[in-house]
Amino acid sequence: MNIVFLDTNRSLYRDPGSDGEPGTSACRQTSNILPLAFGIVPREHSGVVVDHLVADLTTRGDHHDCGHLGVRFLLPVLSAHGHGALAWRVLSNPTAPGWRAWLEAGNSPFAEMWEQPRSHSHYFMGTPVTWLHEHVAGLRRGPEGWEEFLVAPDPDIPVGRIVMTRATDAGEIVLDLDREARTLVLTVPDGTRATVVLPQEPDTAAPQELGSGEHLLRW
Structure with missing residues (x-):
C-alpha cells in the first residue's frame, strides 16, 4: 500500500x-x-x-x-x-x-x-x-473483558464533566469525571480491578491500581 x-x-x-x-x-x-x-x-x-x-x-x-x-x-x-x-x-x-x-x-x-x-x-x-466511551470518559475493557479495565480519559478534551455507567457481568461500573473540579469518582464492581490514569499532564500521570468499591481521586 x-x-x-x-x-x-x-x-x-x-x-x-x-x-x-x-x-x-x-x-x-x-x-x-x-x-x-x-x-x-x-x-x-x-x-x-x-x-x-x-x-x-x-x-x-x-x-x-x-x-x-x-x-x-x-x-x-x-x-x-x-x-x-x-x-x-x-x-x-x-x-x-x-x-x-x-x-x-x-x-x-x-x-x-x-x-x-x-x-x-x-x-x-x-x-x-465508542470515542465518547473510550476517550472522553476513558473507559476501556481489558483483553479478557471487564475483570480488569482501564480508565484513562484524554487530557486535552474540553468536556467539563461526564457521568456514565457500564453494565458488566460483575456489576455496574459507575464513572463520574469532573475535569473542572479535578475529581474522578469511580465504582469498581466486586471481583474486578481498575487501572486509572488521571487526565493531567501525561508525563506526570502515574497509573493507579484500584480494587472493588467506590473511590474518589483528585489531581
Missing part, C-alpha cells in the same frame, strides 16, 4: 484512482485516516500525515469530509495523535456535515448520509459513541 499510495515527498496518501492507480494528489481524509488507524504509516512520515489531516479538517471549519469507512476511525486517530480538542470540535460542530447537525435538524437516529439522507437508523454512522 505504501509503495502505491504514499507520496513520500509530501508524506501524504493519495486516494485510489482507476485500475488500482493513485488518484488525486489532494489530501483526502479517509485515505490518510485509515493508514494511521491501522499503523502502517512509516514512522518518519507519521507526523506530517497527521498534520495534513489536521490542516484539512481546520480548513473545512472543523468539518470532516469522509463517509462511514473513514469516520469510524477519525476521532480515535485524532486523540491518539494529541488532537483530542479538535476531535471534540468536529463532533460538536452544529453545521453539516456532522453528527450534531443531525440533532440540530431534529433527527434522533443516525442517518444514511450527512446531508439529504434517504433513510435513517444506520448504525455505521454511530461510531462517535
Whole structure:
C-alpha cells in the first residue's frame, strides 16, 4: 500500500484512482485516516500525515469530509495523535456535515448520509459513541473483558464533566469525571480491578491500581 499510495515527498496518501492507480494528489481524509488507524504509516512520515489531516479538517471549519469507512476511525486517530480538542470540535460542530447537525435538524437516529439522507437508523454512522466511551470518559475493557479495565480519559478534551455507567457481568461500573473540579469518582464492581490514569499532564500521570468499591481521586 505504501509503495502505491504514499507520496513520500509530501508524506501524504493519495486516494485510489482507476485500475488500482493513485488518484488525486489532494489530501483526502479517509485515505490518510485509515493508514494511521491501522499503523502502517512509516514512522518518519507519521507526523506530517497527521498534520495534513489536521490542516484539512481546520480548513473545512472543523468539518470532516469522509463517509462511514473513514469516520469510524477519525476521532480515535485524532486523540491518539494529541488532537483530542479538535476531535471534540468536529463532533460538536452544529453545521453539516456532522453528527450534531443531525440533532440540530431534529433527527434522533443516525442517518444514511450527512446531508439529504434517504433513510435513517444506520448504525455505521454511530461510531462517535465508542470515542465518547473510550476517550472522553476513558473507559476501556481489558483483553479478557471487564475483570480488569482501564480508565484513562484524554487530557486535552474540553468536556467539563461526564457521568456514565457500564453494565458488566460483575456489576455496574459507575464513572463520574469532573475535569473542572479535578475529581474522578469511580465504582469498581466486586471481583474486578481498575487501572486509572488521571487526565493531567501525561508525563506526570502515574497509573493507579484500584480494587472493588467506590473511590474518589483528585489531581
